Amino acid sequence: MKVVFLCLWLLGVLLQCNAIIALQRAGAQTDTEEALLAVNGSDSKKTVVVVGGGNGGHMFAGLAASKGHDVYLLTSTPRSAAEWQEAIASGDPLVIEYVNEPGKQVTGRLKGATHDAAIIKKADVIIFGGMEAAYHRQNLKKMKDYFKPGQIVLMVSGGWLGRSEEYLGKHYMEVLFGVMQSLPWAARFVGPRGKRVENYGAKSVMPLGLTGHGKHSSVIQLMRSLTDIDFVLSPSLLAVTLEDPAPRIHPTLMWGHYRPLKEKLIAASKVLLFYQGARPEAVKVALAQAITLRCEGHVDLSSIKSTQDTLLKWYGHSQVSDPSTLLTVYQTNEPYNGLRTPHTIVKEGPNKGKAKLDWTSRYVTSDVPLGAVVAKGIGDLFEQPMPVTTFQILYWQQVMDKQYVTSKLGTPDLERVKSIDDVRNLYRTLMTFRADGKDIKETMAPQAMNIHSVKEFFGLTNFACTYLLPVPPPKAPQ
Secondary structure, rough: OHHHHHHHHHHHHHHHHHHHHHHHHOOOOOHHHHHHHHHOOOOOOOOOEOOOOOHHHHHHHHHHHHHEEEEEEEEEOHHHHHHHHHHHOOOEEEEEEOOOOOOEEEEOOOOOOOHHHHHHHHHEEEEEEOHHHHHHHHHHHHHHOOOOOOOOEEOOOOOOOOHHHHHHHHHHHHHHEEEEEEOOOEEEEEOOOOOEEEEEEEEEEEEEEEEEOOHHHHHHHHHHHHHHEEEEEEEOOOHHHHOOHHHHHHHHHHHHHOOOOOOOEEEEHHHHHHOOOOHHHHHHHHHOOOOOOOOOOOOOOOOOOOOOHHHHHHOOOOOOOOOHHHHHHHHHHHHHOOOEEEEOOOOOOOOOEEEOOOOOOOOHHHHHHHHHHHHHHHHOOOOOOOOHHHHHHHHEEEHHOOOOOEEOOOOHHHHHHOOHHHOOOOHHHHHHOEOOOOOHHHHHOOHHHHHHHHHHHHHHHOOOOOOOOOOOOOOOOO
16 A cells, blocks of 8 residues: 555656646746646636635635735734734745644745735735624725726625625626635634644535626636635525525524523533534524525525535535434534634633633624524515524524514513424514614615515615626627
8 A cells, every 4th residue: 555655646746747847848937836826727826815814814825825826914903914924924834734634734925914905906816714704894895995807806605695886896896706605614723823724624515606797617716726625606696695504503503502501601621512512402493494485587596405415515425424414414524523612711810711602703793693684684575484593593682782683572581492392482473573673784684785575685786686696698799
């Protein structure tokens, strides 16, 4: 076996060398970056701006830089930008370590980091990959005067249903706007920003919805080249939003962990694994949240699958050892290994070292208003009751002191709800709630854009509708 492995490795080295030599003979540039681009199948060097310096930002930036592209990191604060710039100036590359593949590393050198939004003027591709979706809109508004025709602007989830001048500026019709269903990896950066990130595993496939017509296949190929992830074109942005299981998974599992403890302090060692320690009753609640919209003649929703099927599509049977139920998918999915429920650690005082579950994580503050409320709002338009989703929204809006949904009957006592059967006992009341609360404008629900009917949803030439619909190809000349 060792001999076979060595032969295959030598063959790979020879193939890469031949590719580089062929470029040299053709008169191409011979520096390392151009060679990397050729070997990795990219058409040309791109200038990539990754927005946000979080876990996903480390992955997108490191991988794109490793392929020879010019990569800049745009942060929201001077302090974060300075931390990244210090790491870049040190001369050390950003290192991606593959936790489940011992010995495997990928390194990439970024060109720079800044908090000045004007950096996007030089970008070919802008990826909002390193910040919570809750901050997308406010950051887009800072950038909208710098977008230019032909740029590719990609978001990671967030409930987006289209592009608009409000967020993309005067060239919004000439920007290719897209939404990927989720972060492609489970990853955590370690130590100072810009130094090292641990990759616990990747999704096998990643749906990407794009606006407009044409160039879609080239964007898919580009993202495959940048990330080594199998990006596939989703039928529509609506399909991307509704198929994303995060708004059904994260708030529900968080409810299962948070409800028994609330603000109690516990030993840090007692913090449960988020997925692999999921409470069975919470999983049953997640299973009860189904999307069954039918929009024939308007937009293709055929890609929408169950939560279990979507997770298996993402991760594949090679990473999930027991795919028989949603609970076993959580428990046996390799990229979920070791991921604990979001929590904070007390740093001083008599309770130093103890932990408290952190409901302010993106699992709640992003996935509720930008996911669950979006689905609920669309369900209202189509007169589809969504009582279980409504329960989740009600629970978390109380914790967050928000009001996304309301009912003339008032809010039932949710503290008594401990199981899916308890939720079902409240169905009649839950079905009276509508996405019309005072804080609905903070969400991406259609009602936040004053859309209150199916006709408006598919008929108005505004942000949510026009670019949601498939654009027909131009007519052939007569």
